[in-house]
Amino acid sequence: MLTYQLQELTVRHPGATQQAALHGLNLDIAQGEQIALIGPSGAGKTTLLATLALAQQPASGSLQAFGVAPWQLSHSERHRLRAKLFLAPQTPPLPPRQRVVTAVLAARLPQWSLWRALASLFKPADPEAAWQALARFNLGDKLYARVDRLSGGERQRCALARLLLAPAQALLVDEPLSALDPALSSLTLNTLREEARQRNATLICSLHQVELALSHFPRIIALRDGRIAFDLPREQVSPAMIATLYQGDSYTAPAPVPAEIDPMAVVPGAGACL
Numbered sequence: 001m002l003t004y005q006l007q008e009l010t011v012r013h014p015g016a017t018q019q020a021a022l023h024g025l026n027l028d029i030a031q032g033e034q035i036a037l038i039g040p041s042g043a044g045k046t047t048l049l050a051t052l053a054l055a056q057q058p059a060s061g062s063l064q065a066f067g068v069a070p071w072q073l074s075h076s077e078r079h080r081l082r083a084k085l086f087l088a089p090q091t092p093p094l095p096p097r098q099r100v101v102t103a104v105l106a107a108r109l110p111q112w113s114l115w116r117a118l119a120s121l122f123k124p125a126d127p128e129a130a131w132q133a134l135a136r137f138n139l140g141d142k143l144y145a146r147v148d149r150l151s152g153g154e155r156q157r158c159a160l161a162r163l164l165l166a167p168a169q170a171l172l173v174d175e176p177l178s179a180l181d182p183a184l185s186s187l188t189l190n191t192l193r194e195e196a197r198q199r200n201a202t203l204i205c206s207l208h209q210v211e212l213a214l215s216h217f218p219r220i221i222a223l224r225d226g227r228i229a230f231d232l233p234r235e236q237v238s239p240a241m242i243a244t245l246y247q248g249d250s251y252t253a254p255a256p257v258p259a260e261i262d263p264m265a266v267v268p269g270a271g272a273c274l
């Protein structure tokens, strides 16, 4: 079963009169696939994720999500279809004065009655579930912290904890690692992948960290200038393809470090306290 089928899909941002943000995309994405979206800044990764989340209407071409054409549905039918999708945006819109527990439990709002939702604002309905979701991102100790007192990386992980509580079948995640250190980056990708695997959800994650994309995701879709530069199993992605993808961009591929060499041992003075 396909989660998404795109045929000659073109997307324009409202008000952007010149170039389309995405041009003539063709993609089949099967249920349960785990995909990294890579490409230079402005390539169209966020636009593609927003389109797949049904937040952005295509200008032309065809989009099918879960076997239906969402933009031919009524507004309320499309709204119901959106419950099967979860988009974690690059900058999570978390209400600043809210506590983390309430922000995380908000993922369950679509499943709750109005009464239960209102009551949860005063007394969180299921703090244990929120704590468990946060703990999987190493953030359990912030359960009752205020959202505006979190660091950038903590806010990102708080938003991802919401994803764990939403019963979606397609998990769309936009640059989840921009404020995270290397250890938390790996933990975050492993948690997302494990969650997607357990519920057989499709996971599509945009990443600027090409090495992490290649080490964590079996399928790599590369965008450049709103077009698919390549769409391949990671084993077929070569350093030359990555270099061409980012040509003219500020990205430079790091030299590979042989696994048996400890990088701290070969850089003079590395690890010293200054």
Ligand SMILES: Nc1ncnc2c1ncn2[C@@H]1O[C@H](COP(=O)(O)OP(=O)(O)OP(=O)(O)O)[C@@H](O)[C@H]1O
Pocket (backbone or CB within 6 Å): 013, 014, 015, 016, 021, 039, 040, 041, 042, 043, 044, 045, 046, 047, 048
């Ligand atoms: N709201 C908007 N209105 C008009 N044009 C937009 C809007 N958002 C994005 N664009 C344009 O659409 C193109 C694709 O942008 P998009 O944000 O999808 O790229 P991206 O690959 O996610 O970039 P980044 O890695 O910097 O987040 C860019 O040319 C961008 O300038």
